[in-house]
Amino acid sequence: MRKAAKRTKRFLRRFWRGLREWCGDAAYESYLRSPGARCGSCRLLSRAEFYVEQLNRRYSRPNRCC
C-alpha cells in the first residue's frame, strides 16, 4: 500500500514537472540552470525580462501549424 502511494506520488510529481515544462511555466528555472545563463559575461535576466524575451522569440517564427 505504502509502495503504491509512493509510486503514485512519484508519478504525480513527474506529471506536474512535465506539465510545467510543456506549457512554459518552468522555462525560467530551466534558463537559470542552463550554461547560457551562467556564463561570466552574460547578464542574468529577471523572470519578467526572460518572459518577454522568450515570447518575442517564440512568436517571430512559425510555431503553430494549420
Add this chain to the structure above:
Amino acid sequence: MKRVLSILVWLVVAVVGAGALGAIAIHRGEPLNAMWFVIAALCCYLVAFRLYSAFVAAKVLALDDTRATPAERHDDGRDFVPTNKWVLFGHHFAAIAGPGPLVGPTLAAQFGYLPGTLWLIAGAAFGGCVQDFVILFCSIRRDGKSLGQMAREEVSKRGGIIAQLAVLAIIIILLGVIALVVVNALRASPWATFTISMTLPIALLLGVYLRFLRPGRVVEASVIGFALVLFAVFAGRWVAEAPSWSHVFTLSGVPLALALIVYGYIASVLPVWLLLAPRDYLISFIKAGAIFSLAAGILLVRPQVLMPPLTRFIDGTGPVFAGKIFPFCFITIACGAISGFHSLISSGTTPKMILREGQARFIGYGAMMLESFVGIMAMVAACAMTPGVYFAINSPAGIVGHTAEAAAATINGWGYPLDAQTMTHLARDVGEQTLLNRTGGAPSLAVGMAQIFSSTIGGGRLLGIWYHFAIMFEALFVLTVLDAGTRVGRFMIHEMGGRIWKPLARTSWLPAVLLCSAVIVGAWGYFLYQGVIDPLGGINSLWPLFGISNQLLAAVALVVATTILMKMGRLRWIWVTMIPMAALIIITMTASYQKIFSPNPRIGFLSGANELAAEISSGAVAAARVAETHRLMFNLRLDAAVTSVLALMILLLIIEAVVQWYGILSRREALLHESPYVRTRWAKDFSGAGRDLVVGEAIGDD
C-alpha cells in the same frame, strides 16, 4: 522465446488492423460502428510505427544516439533547451495540430467515410509522418536550421527562394481560409460571437497578469483563463436569449470578416505578451482537453457511422466542394495525412530541444500519427450524423437554397432523407437561429462533437452548451493560428522588405511594424473577404487553394529531404521520400490544372469567371448586381493566377532539384552541410531533468 512472443503480438495487431480496415472498406448496408475506425487506425499506426518508422530510422537515416544534438551543444536555456522526450512530444504535437485535421476530414466526408479514412491512414504512415521525421532529422544534423536555410544550402539558392515564397504563400492563403471557417461558424450566432468576443478581454487580463503580477506563471494564468472562458460559454446563452444583447452580437459575414481583419492587425502590432501569447495559453489546455475528450467520447459512446462508405458525390458534383475524389480528396485532407506546414515546425523549435537523435522517430513520426488520429476522430464525428443533416449544414445556399424546406427538398432529391423540421429542431436544441448553409466544416463538426459529448454527459439538455463549447474550441484554435501566423508573416515581410529598403527590416520600428502588418493582413484579409461574398460559400474555391499551397510546401520539404539523402549516399532508400514527393507533385499539378482550366464552372476558376461574364453580357444579371458580379469575376481570375504561380513554383523547384540530382549522381560526391560530429557527454537515458548530470549520473526516467 521473448522474440517469438513479440512477433506473435505484432502479428495479432497486424491481423486485427487488416481485418478492421477490410471491414470498413467492404462493409455495405447497415451502419458501421465507429469502433471499427478506431481499431483500424490504431492498429495501422502501431504497425507503421513499429516497422516502417524503425526501418526509416535504422536504414535510411541511421540515427546516431552517440552524436550530440544541438540542444546539448548550444544549450543556452532560451532557443536550445534540452527537453524530456514526452514533454517535447507534447510541444511538437501542440504545434503541428491545428484546425486543419478537424476541418479537412469533415469537408471530405462528402465523398463518404472511406476515401478520407484510407487517405488519412496511408497518407500519414507513408507520407506525412515520414516528411516530419526526415525533416526533423535533417534539421537536427544542421543545428536546427529552418527548411528555407536547408533548401538554400542543400538544393540551391533558387530552391531556398522558392521555399521562402512557398511559406509566405501558404501563410497568406491559410490565414484567409481559416478566418473564413471562423466567420462561417460565428455568422448569425450571438452565443458563439459573444463567447469568442469575451476571449479578448480575458486574454488582455491574462497578459497583464503574466507580465506584471506573476511573470511567466503560465499554469495558474491558464487555470484562471479556462474558468473565465467556461463562464463566457455559459453566459453566451443568456446573451443569446436577451433580445437587446442578442441583436448586438448577431453579425453577418462581412462585419465578422472586418472584425477578424482588425483583430489580426491589432494582434500583430501590439506587444506579443499583451494579447497574442495569453490567447495561446487560453487554448493550450482547452485544445488538449477537447481532443482527448472527443477520443474518450467516441470510445464511450461508440456511435454508428451513418454516412455511406461512398456517396454519389464521388463523381465531382459535391455540394461542399466540387471535384472528384482524385485529386480533391487528397487536397482537402492535407493536415492529418501530409502537411507541408509541419516541416516548418520540424525545422523550427523541436530540433533545438531534442535530447538524442533516436528520439526524432518518436517525436517526428509519432506526433504526426497522433494528428492523423485526430483526423480520424473528426471523420467519425462528421459521419456519425445523418447524411441529410451533414449536407444541410455544409452546403451553401447557392446550391440547396435558403430555407429548411428548400434544403430538405434538394437533399431528399439526392437520396439522403431529410425532414425540414429536423433542421429547425436541431438548431433550436443547440441554441442557434439556423444551422443551414453553415459551410466551412466547423459548425457540422461542432454538432457531431456535441452529439457525442451530450451522449456521455448531460444528454439533450446540454446539447447547446456542448455545441458552443465545441465552437469556442474550434474558433479559439483557429484564432491562435491566425494571430500567430499574421505575426510570422509580418516578420517575413520585414525580411523581404528589408532587401528593398533597409529600415523595413527593423521589426521594432513602429512605421515598419504598421506597414508590414498592413501588408500581411491586407493579403489574407482579401482572400477572406472574397470567400465571404462568394455565393458558393468561399470554401469551394479557397479550401482547395489552401490544400494546393500546403502540399506544395510538402513537396518542397520532400525535395530537400531527397536531395539530402542523395548527398548522404542513401540512394538505395531514396524511394522513402521520393514516392510521396512524386505522389504529391502529381496530386498538386492535377488539382492546379483542374482548378484553373476545368470547363465545369464550379471547379475551374476561369470557366467560372467566363460563365459570369456570359451572364452579364446576356443581361441575366440585374443592373444592381453587375458591379458585384465583376468583383466575383476578378476574384476567380485572381485565384487562377495564384494557382498558376503555385504550380509554376513546383515546376521550377523540380527543374532545380533534377539539375542538382544529376550533378550529385554524375559527380558521385556532393557537399553535405551537416554540423561536425561531436560525441554526446550525456548518458543514453538522460531525461533532461538535471542538465548538470553527466554520463553515469543521469536520471533514466524516459
